[in-house]
Amino acid sequence: xxxxxxxxxxxxxxxxxxxxxxxxxxxxxxxxxxxxxxxxxxxxxxxxxxxxxxxxxxxxxxxxxxxxxxxxxxxxxxxxxxxxxxxxxxxxxxxxxxxxxxxxxxxxxxxxxxxxxxxxxxxxxxxxxxxxxxxxxxxxxxxxxxxxxxxxxxxxxxxxxxxxxxxxxxxxxxxxxxxxxxxxxxxxxxxxxxxxxxxxxxxxxxxxxxxxxxxxxxxxxxxxxxxxxxxxxxxxxxxxxxxxxxxxxxxxxxxxxxxxxxxxxxxxxxxxxxxxxxxxxxxxxxxxxxxxxxxxxxxxxxxxxxxxxxxxxxxxxxxxxxxxxxxxxxxxxxxxxxxxxxxxxxxxxxxxxxxxxxxxxxxxxxxxxxxxxxxxxxxxxxxxxxxxxxxxxxxxxxxxxxxxxxxxxxxxxxxxxxxxxxxxxxxxxxxxxxxxxxxxxxxxxxxxxxxxxxxxxxxxxxxxxxxxxxxxxxxxxxxxxxxxxxxxxxxxxxxxx
Amino acid sequence: xxxxxxxxxxxxxxxxxxxxxxxxxxxxxxxxxxxxxxxxxxxxxxxxxxxxxxxxxxxxxxxxxxxxxxxxxxxxxxxxxxxxxxxxxxxxxxxxxx
Numbered sequence: 245x246x247x248x249x250x251x252x253x254x255x256x257x258x259x260x261x262x263x264x265x266x267x268x269x270x271x272x273x274x275x276x277x278x279x280x281x282x283x284x285x286x287x288x289x290x291x292x293x294x295x296x297x298x299x300x301x302x303x304x305x306x307x308x309x310x311x312x313x314x315x316x317x318x319x320x321x322x323x324x325x326x327x328x329x330x331x332x333x334x335x336x337x338x339x340x341x342x343x344x345x346x347x348x349x350x351x352x353x354x355x356x357x358x359x360x361x362x363x364x365x366x367x368x369x370x371x372x373x374x375x376x377x378x379x380x381x382x383x384x385x386x387x388x389x390x391x392x393x394x395x396x397x398x399x400x401x402x403x404x405x406x407x408x409x410x411x412x413x414x415x416x417x418x419x420x421x422x423x424x425x426x427x428x429x430x431x432x433x434x435x436x437x438x439x440x441x442x443x444x445x446x447x448x449x450x451x452x453x454x455x456x457x458x459x460x461x462x463x464x465x466x467x468x469x470x471x472x473x474x475x476x477x478x479x480x481x482x483x484x485x486x487x488x489x490x491x492x493x494x495x496x497x498x499x500x501x502x503x504x505x506x507x508x509x510x511x512x513x514x515x516x517x518x519x520x521x522x523x524x525x526x527x528x529x530x531x532x533x534x535x536x537x538x539x540x541x542x543x544x545x546x547x548x549x550x551x552x553x554x555x556x557x558x559x560x561x562x563x564x565x566x567x568x569x570x571x572x573x574x575x576x577x578x579x580x581x582x583x584x585x586x587x588x589x590x591x592x593x594x595x596x597x598x599x600x601x602x603x604x605x606x607x608x609x610x611x612x613x614x615x616x617x618x619x620x621x622x623x624x625x626x627x628x629x630x631x632x633x634x635x636x637x638x639x640x641x642x643x644x645x646x647x648x649x650x651x652x653x654x655x656x657x658x659x660x661x662x663x664x665x666x667x668x669x670x671x672x673x674x675x676x677x678x679x680x681x682x683x684x685x686x687x688x689x690x691x692x693x694x695x696x697x698x699x700x701x702x703x704x705x706x707x708x709x710x711x712x713x714x715x716x717x718x719x720x721x722x723x724x725x726x727x728x729x730x731x732x733x734x735x736x737x738x739x740x741x
Numbered sequence: 742x743x744x745x746x747x748x749x750x751x752x753x754x755x756x757x758x759x760x761x762x763x764x765x766x767x768x769x770x771x772x773x774x775x776x777x778x779x780x781x782x783x784x785x786x787x788x789x790x791x792x793x794x795x796x797x798x799x800x801x802x803x804x805x806x807x808x809x810x811x812x813x814x815x816x817x818x819x820x821x822x823x824x825x826x827x828x829x830x831x832x833x834x835x836x837x838x839x
Contacts, residue, residue: 347817440797454796483803484796553780564757571758573832575821587833588758596760604761605769608753609776612745615756625783627793632786634794666772667779683797709797 248273253319253413253467260303260318267300267307267318271362274320278364278411281741286386287396287406289325291365292332296320303360315470315494317360322412324403325366326373327353327458328447336449337369337381337399340570340577340598350447351479352416352458359474364412367402371600372567373423373451375399376672379663380602387659388431389738390699394656397427397672403461404431408738414471415461420452421555422651422676424459425688429651429702432690432735434468434719435461437676439709440683441486444479452562453484455555455680463735465689465719469497472712491713500720502536507718508543508644513675519654521694525701526650529691532725533648533718543640543647547632551678554629556670557613557622558681564610567603570595605666634682641708646718649675651688651702675704684708687715689723690734700734745774 248256248270259265275293282288303318328334328346330353335341349357356363370380378386378401388396389409396405400417404427407415417424419437428435436459443458450456460471476490509530514523534540572578572594573587580593599607613622640647653674662668679686684707691703703722707714727733747770754761761769815828824831 344821347813347820480803480805484798484800486798550783550785553782556776556780557783568758572823574830576823578823581824581833583833585833587835589760590833592755592758592760595758596762599759601765604757604759604765605772605776607757607759608750608769609773611753611757612749612773612777615753621784621787622780624793625785625787626780627795628786628789628791629783630794631791634797666776681794681797 249277249410251413252464253316253462253470256319256413257316260307261313267303267362268297270318271296271300271320274364274412281409282411284387284392284741285389285405285409285411286384287322287367287402287409287411288365289335289337289368289383289402290333292363295332296362296364299357299362303362306360314359316414316474318362319414320362320364320412321356322365322367322403322406322415323353323363324369324400324415324417326369326418326449327416329353329363329366332366334366335383336373337371337383338598338600338603339382340594342577344576348447351444351481352475353447355475361414361474367400367406367415369402370399371603372449372563373399373418373420374563374602374606376422376426376669377659377662378402379659380600382600385659388656389741390431390656394658394699395430397430397656399423400427400461404428404433404435407431407433407461407463408735409741413463414467416458416475417461418448418456418458419680420455420559421680422673424461425651425676425686425702425704426672428461428688430656430700432700432738433461433463434465434687434689435459436468436472436687436712436715437679437685438472438476438712439486439685441484442476442490442685442712444482444485446479446481450566452559453566454562455559463733465716465723466497469493469716486710488710491710493713493716496713496716497720500717500724502533502538502718502721505538505646505718506644507533507538507540508640508647509540510548510647510649511542511544512546512548513649517653517671517674518650519694519696521696522650522652522654522701525692525694526703529703529722530648532722536721536725541644543644545636545640545678547629547636548678550629551633551681552670552674554626555677555681556609557626558630560606560610561613561623562610564607564614567607570598630681633678637678637682637684637708646714647706649704649706651675651704655694655697655699655701679706685712685715687719689719691722691726692734693737745770745777
């Protein structure tokens with residue numbers, strides 16, 4: 245039998261369902277791969293070998309008993325360490341939660357388990373999902389499998405790296421300003437930020453509640469759709485969860501076509517700061533869409549120019565409030581409780597010791613933006629920008645079915661290059677942030693390698709809210725056409741580790 | 742838009758319950774000044790008559806039937822507590838001596 249770690253999730257599920265391979269065999273193959281390469285990659289913070297094998301055995305038993313299995317039953321997955329997992333440590337990449345073992349499962353975790361998905365372990369991330377490189381993890385950086393000296397994107401760099409190094413065929417990420425799409429772009433994988441409210445946030449440690457959204461990561465568009473279907477849908481435990489049917493993303497992924505669609509190219513997403521090799525691959529993608537029968541038009545979204553600035557006021561403001569719960573009283577780290585210090589002093593000492601530099605920066609930035617005297621100028625204006633960004637999208641989608649852009653302005657940058665330059669780091673999310681502000685849906689998928697460095701380039705597809713299926717219809721058409729041109733999926737060009 | 746001083750950063754750190762070191766104060770003061778200088782661009786729209794958006798969804802209050810459902814046991818709820826006593830979270834002193 246072929247190397248099980250090279251198969252897609254759809255292929256693995258079919259193999260488990262028809263008995264070609266057991267879920268235990270599939271899981272053991274992936275655990276062996278983790279053992280073999282993760283010392284170099286550092287995608288995982290915690291590997292749950294026993295839990296994974298127990299779940300795999302349960303799936304195999306259900307199959308032996310003649311039960312009909314779900315479309316991803318028995319398939320391994322890497323879960324971002326931001327989702328609570330009952331009995332399995334959850335750190336959010338932070339020292340403040342080191343060793344914390346949650347007493348309950350996130351809704352996403354529970355849905356994965358119910359679908360028979362095998363959770364291999366928890367993946368590395370920027371602390372509290374704040375970052376674009378995974379360098380802000382308190383547990384050390386993750387390497388990009390295309391070049392281990394470069395960043396795998398962030399905040400979900402552990403998830404994207406696990407896919408690109410064939411340690412898992414599926415992963416889960418969260419996207420507040422691009423943390424699913426940017427890692428997908430720089431690792432040559434697929435990542436989707438669903439419509440806000442499409443996937444439950446219950447048990448997902450909050451960073452910026454009006455922006456955070458969990459979503460699927462995979463190596464193919466169809467695999468992402470199958471995973472999307474498993475985790476999406478209304479959840480009474482999340483009051484912002486949308487109570488409406490999930491768009492049929494799997495059918496869309498199986499029927500890729502852009503024939504007769506109108507595709508808008510966002511004029512603002514090019515120019516200064518964009519790597520020439522990224523723009524070249526993007527322009528080819530637009531040409532490909534035309535060849536496939538789409539009508540391509542240029543679209544202007546002038547307020548996107550202020551989106552990055554608005555985001556870096558809104559997200560820190562919400563995070564400064566959300567992270568107030570880390571007060572050293574009910575869970576997590578407690579420092580300096582020697583019987584003489586007050587609760588407030590213990591809280592301050594604990595947060596000082598438990599939070600990393602980027603978290604401190606954002607908490608203070610948010611505290612500043614929300615303080616009296618500055619509130620209207622900063623937070624109030626940022627909220628107006630948010631309205632203007634949504635209006636730009638509305639105007640664009642009145643004319644086109646989807647928008648396209650590069651996912652990121654550059655390919656993966658070297659580890660350390662932007663570590664102490666916050667504004668340079670923030671610009672990695674230039675093209676992804678407007679989508680979070682408006683709450684609509686977007687995908688990143690590979691569109692080739694940049695000429696100058698041979699690193700993956702991502703194509704971003706953006707759809708209106710609740711039209712997530714359009715991402716998959718367009719994405720699978722583009723994926724199929726590119727693979728026909730290249731002769732293989734681009735991920736097969738990743739160097740051996 | 743005014744810049745941010747080291748003293749203001751020290752005040753913010755106190756408000757945010759962060760016991761920053763002197764070295765961190767120096768470092769963050771420069772960085773926060775840069776970031777605030779860059780994000781202050783949003784005030785370009787301050788005078789525009791545009792309604793603010795706080796959330797992508799039109800939020801309405803969500804109700805559910807008032808039914809007894811299983812929850813965490815006291816042991817589960819206290820399992821991650823830094824200190825506990827008599828089935829309660831044990832915390833450092835909150836009030837002064839008086």
